[in-house]
Amino acid sequence: MKSSQVRALLLLSVAAVAGCQARVPFQRSIHVGSTKAPVIGLIFVPADYLALQPKLESLFGGPVLFDPALGAEDIAQHLEQGDWQFGIFSAGEYAGIADKPGLAPVAMAMGEHGQTTMKAFIVAARNSSVKSMADCKGKRFAFGPAGDLLYDHAARESLTSAGVPASELTREVLPPHLVSGRLNLSSGMEIAKVVAFDVTVPAGVVDEVTFAALPETGGSLIAGPSKDQFTLIGGTQSVPGPIVVASTKASPEDVEKLRSFLTLNVANDPMICKQMKVKGFVDPDLNAYAAAARLIQN
Numbered sequence: 001m002k003s004s005q006v007r008a009l010l011l012l013s014v015a016a017v018a019g020c021q022a023r024v025p026f027q028r029s030i031h032v033g034s035t036k037a038p039v040i041g042l043i044f045v046p047a048d049y050l051a052l053q054p055k056l057e058s059l060f061g062g063p064v065l066f067d068p069a070l071g072a073e074d075i076a077q078h079l080e081q082g083d084w085q086f087g088i089f090s091a092g093e094y095a096g097i098a099d100k101p102g103l104a105p106v107a108m109a110m111g112e113h114g115q116t117t118m119k120a121f122i123v124a125a126r127n128s129s130v131k132s133m134a135d136c137k138g139k140r141f142a143f144g145p146a147g148d149l150l151y152d153h154a155a156r157e158s159l160t161s162a163g164v165p166a167s168e169l170t171r172e173v174l175p176p177h178l179v180s181g182r183l184n185l186s187s188g189m190e191i192a193k194v195v196a197f198d199v200t201v202p203a204g205v206v207d208e209v210t211f212a213a214l215p216e217t218g219g220s221l222i223a224g225p226s227k228d229q230f231t232l233i234g235g236t237q238s239v240p241g242p243i244v245v246a247s248t249k250a251s252p253e254d255v256e257k258l259r260s261f262l263t264l265n266v267a268n269d270p271m272i273c274k275q276m277k278v279k280g281f282v283d284p285d286l287n288a289y290a291a292a293a294r295l296i297q298n
Contacts (some may be wrong), residue, residue: 020044029063030056030254031084033075035093036066037283049067051271059261060168060254072097079103082249085260091240092149095293097286102248106255107262109241114211114279117288118241120150120188120207122158122234125195128202133162133234142191142204146184151191154236155205155293160298162234189224196225234255237295240288252297259283 020043037048045053049066056064067084069075073095078084081103089097097103110116124130130139144151156166171181171259183201185191188210195204196219211227219226244262246255266272267280 009162029065030060032066033067033069033084048275051275057255076100081249082247085247085250087245090242091292094243095296098289098293100262105284106244106246106259108243108284109281111167111241111281112277112279117238118207119238120205121211121232121238123206123230124203124233125162126229126231130202137164137168140183140199140201142194143182143184146180149292150239151205154239157295157298158234158236163255190226196229197221217248239292
């Protein structure tokens with residue numbers, strides 16, 4: 001073997017051990033677009049896909065590269081052109097590009113508890129004056145991340161349906177919430193803590209899995225909130241989880257390989273499930289994503 005070939009093999013071995021993505025010119029690779037880790041994805045496999053990548057490389061018999069993208073539109077363009085074969089989208093990302101040509105849904109993720117969709121509860125502090133959705137008018141309200149399908153779009157739709165559009169909540173005037181004017185927190189647990197212990201924020205939205213995990217009683221600043229500190233005053237529409245999409249220019253054989261692997265094998269791989277925060281994959285329910293798209297449009 002020539003010394004140049006030996007060096008190339010060594011580089012590929014080091015890259016694989018380090019979690020790097022070896023981009024070899026003129027070699028056929030399977031490209032998967034993702035908005036995860038848009039910068040380091042040029043070199044390293046995003047943490048969500050470290051366990052998935054080697055399994056896919058074995059499946060396809062060659063390199064599988066998780067290509068970084070700045071947004072869903074960027075991925076959609078590559079898929080339409082056919083230079084990327086697959087893309088992984090959150091439901092919110094997919095909702096904005098689902099009507100574009102050149103995209104074919106492959107599989108949808110099940111949440112960590114096996115659910116294909118997730119809803120959230122509108123909760124109020126039990127000792128507050130908020131006893132119904134209508135009582136949220138003129139009050140501060142805790143949302144999740146700005147733009148999140150469940151924690152922002154679905155929560156606002158639920159409030160609006162109850163006669164309380166976001167414009168009639170108390171507007172936030174301090175950074176980092178000044179831009180949206182809403183109190184956008186990072187997670188359901190953070191929202192639960194704020195509603196339970198901050199008297200200036202009497203209500204918020206908490207996903208059903210986070211709420212179910214709370215203890216029945218015994219909430220405190222040290223131990224965290226418990227269910228008996230809240231009154232459930234409403235709920236949101238259920239929304240789906242992430243979806244894997246193929247380019248219509250991808251080979252039917254590659255698409256079927258991926259579909260079969262995701263729906264038949266991922267549920268039996270604890271590391272993939274842990275890193276991707278899924279229980280497995282099933283055939284996509286397009287009605288669920290159409291309903292999600294309507295949330296984004298409203």
